[in-house]
Amino acid sequence: MSSEHVDVLVVGAGLSGVGAACHLQVECPDKTYAILESRGAIGGTWDLFRYPGIRSDSDMFTLGYAFRPWTGAKAIADGHSIREYIEDTAREYGVEDKIRFHHEVLSADWSSADARWTVTARRTDTGETVRLTCSWLQVCSGYYRYDEGFRPEFPGEERFPGEVIHPQHWPEDFDATGKRIVVIGSGATAVTLVPNLADDAAHVTMLQRTPSYILTQPGTDPLARILRSRLPANVAYPIVRWKNVLATTALFQASRRWPGAVKKVLRRLTEKQLPASIDVDTHFNPPYDPWDQRLCLVPDGDLFRHLRNGTASIATDRIATFTETGIQLESGQHLDADVIITATGLNLLPMGGMTLSLDGEQVDVSETVSYKGMMLSGVPNFSMVIGYTNASWTLKADLVNRYVCRLLRHMDERGQAVATPVAPPEGADLPFLDLASGYVQRSLAALPKQGRRTPWKLHQNYIRDVRLMRRGPLEDEGIRFSSAPVRAERAVA
Ligand SMILES: Cc1cc2nc3c(=O)[nH]c(=O)nc-3n(C[C@H](O)[C@H](O)[C@H](O)COP(=O)(O)OP(=O)(O)OC[C@H]3O[C@@H](n4cnc5c(N)ncnc54)[C@H](O)[C@@H]3O)c2cc1C
Numbered sequence: 001m002s003s004e005h006v007d008v009l010v011v012g013a014g015l016s017g018v019g020a021a022c023h024l025q026v027e028c029p030d031k032t033y034a035i036l037e038s039r040g041a042i043g044g045t046w047d048l049f050r051y052p053g054i055r056s057d058s059d060m061f062t063l064g065y066a067f068r069p070w071t072g073a074k075a076i077a078d079g080h081s082i083r084e085y086i087e088d089t090a091r092e093y094g095v096e097d098k099i100r101f102h103h104e105v106l107s108a109d110w111s112s113a114d115a116r117w118t119v120t121a122r123r124t125d126t127g128e129t130v131r132l133t134c135s136w137l138q139v140c141s142g143y144y145r146y147d148e149g150f151r152p153e154f155p156g157e158e159r160f161p162g163e164v165i166h167p168q169h170w171p172e173d174f175d176a177t178g179k180r181i182v183v184i185g186s187g188a189t190a191v192t193l194v195p196n197l198a199d200d201a202a203h204v205t206m207l208q209r210t211p212s213y214i215l216t217q218p219g220t221d222p223l224a225r226i227l228r229s230r231l232p233a234n235v236a237y238p239i240v241r242w243k244n245v246l247a248t249t250a251l252f253q254a255s256r257r258w259p260g261a262v263k264k265v266l267r268r269l270t271e272k273q274l275p276a277s278i279d280v281d282t283h284f285n286p287p288y289d290p291w292d293q294r295l296c297l298v299p300d301g302d303l304f305r306h307l308r309n310g311t312a313s314i315a316t317d318r319i320a321t322f323t324e325t326g327i328q329l330e331s332g333q334h335l336d337a338d339v340i341i342t343a344t345g346l347n348l349l350p351m352g353g354m355t356l357s358l359d360g361e362q363v364d365v366s367e368t369v370s371y372k373g374m375m376l377s378g379v380p381n382f383s384m385v386i387g388y389t390n391a392s393w394t395l396k397a398d399l400v401n402r403y404v405c406r407l408l409r410h411m412d413e414r415g416q417a418v419a420t421p422v423a424p425p426e427g428a429d430l431p432f433l434d435l436a437s438g439y440v441q442r443s444l445a446a447l448p449k450q451g452r453r454t455p456w457k458l459h460q461n462y463i464r465d466v467r468l469m470r471r472g473p474l475e476d477e478g479i480r481f482s483s484a485p486v487r488a489e490r491a492v493a
Pocket residue numbers: 011012013014015016017036037038039042043044045046049055056057058059063103104105106140141142143144146189351352353354385387391392393394
């Protein structure tokens with residue numbers, strides 16, 4: 001067994017992992033911890049993605065940490081500023097020194113006899129294998145594959161002689177000047193890329209098979225501007241944060257209750273921003289209800305501005321084949337292109353690809369049930385951060401990270417060493433995520449299930465979760481505690 005042991009081992013140094021460490025630092029100062037990060041940098045998503053215009057698509061007052069005000073001018077911020085914010089937070093909280101870069105976690109095995117995890121990592125710089133033990137494992141590895149974005153095969157690809165680029169692997173030296181560019185996709189990445197490339201390109205066409213709902217939001221928050229000029233940051237920030245929580249919750253709940261009415265409002269808002277030549281019902285009328293998939297935000301209507309001034313256009317059609325000069329659509333239209341960008345999404349990857357085992361027996365995560373959206377039935381002393389799909393990721397990450405600290409302190413006070421969630425007695429059959437988006441649907445089979453009631457149900461509702469996780473009891477029917485190491489029993493759905 002390895003000689004190095006930490007109380008808590010965090011996997012990943014992105015927004016969630018750095019947040020977890022800050023909470024540990026402040027709320028559990030007696031605990032030892034380390035962060036293993038497979039890349040050579042802090043920031044995760046916000047360091048990896050480098051395409052032009054990369055930005056958040058939720059506001060920074062909720063994507064920022066509850067404990068450290070976002071003081072940037074923009075509410076919808078660029079990737080670079082978000083990376084800096086995460087780095088500055090890590091520095092300010094003394095977390096930087098705890099990060100071990102180039103450590104990719106491959107597996108973790110729980111020993112019931114020792115009540116600890118043995119974690120195996122591979123050094124991505126030297127190839128060396130490293131082993132550590134920990135009493136608690138906190139996985140903050142995000143939700144998608146870093147090495148490869150999702151990229152369907154298109155017919156006739158070999159015919160196209162120009163560059164085909166996936167936004168996850170953006171070439172540093174790319175120059176859009178004077179080029180005719182087709183961006184395939186209709187999600188957050190496509191609607192970010194189109195206006196940003198259109199500034200320099202000869203023309204940009206957004207080619208989508210299915211439209212998305214797109215909502216314009218001010219790039220800077222008017223309330224934040226006023227409050228910041230009159231109040232200290234730590235007073236203004238939570239006010240704007242709660243205003244945005246309530247606004248996004250209200251829009252989501254309204255979409256669920258009155259989808260037809262919300263659809264109409266979104267259609268009207270979109271139509272107002274379009275030139276007469278672009279038909280709202282052809283290009284901005286998705287065949288699903290608002291929030292069945294994530295809603296796309298565009299800051300200050302930048303996408304619509306480019307559609308109006310003609311530097312960008314939109315096509316809603318199916319690809320028949322790539323050609324020597326661009327893309328032939330099934331309708332018969334041809335899109336001329338020098339460059340094609342496949343903004344076709346992510347490959348979901350639960351727990352950064354690592355495997356879990358209990359006393360040598362591998363855990364099939366798809367057979368487990370999530371407890372409060374952060375632990376797995378039958379898996380002791382383990383937690384993970386998966387953010388909201390209908391609100392900013394960090395709202396949930398903050399709740400989970402705080403909850404883990406509460407739980408650790410609670411266990412210490414009561415002399416308990418092991419916390420193991422159990423599956424609901426009636427079983428659980430709901431998928432972990434209820435988004436209709438392709439990247440979610442492609443991966444549901446590999447994710448845990450959720451139950452139909454608290455504490456196994458994921459409410460995707462911050463206000464409810466605040467009550468449950470910040471103030472709610474730590475002991476309930478969904479979790480068992482034990483003081484002395486006992487053999488972990490696997491509870492499955
Ligand atoms: C382009 C893009 C835009 C987004 N915009 C928003 C937005 O506006 N609002 C929002 O709420 N969400 C957004 N998201 C979701 C986004 O991923 C989260 O907001 C947030 O960045 C997640 O932070 P994280 O730390 O949990 O995960 P990540 O940012 O993915 O970081 C995970 C870290 O874990 C490391 N890691 C992974 N596996 C291992 C392993 N096995 N061993 C060691 N280290 C590992 C990775 O290298 C990485 O550094 C966006 C996602 C993308 C891709």
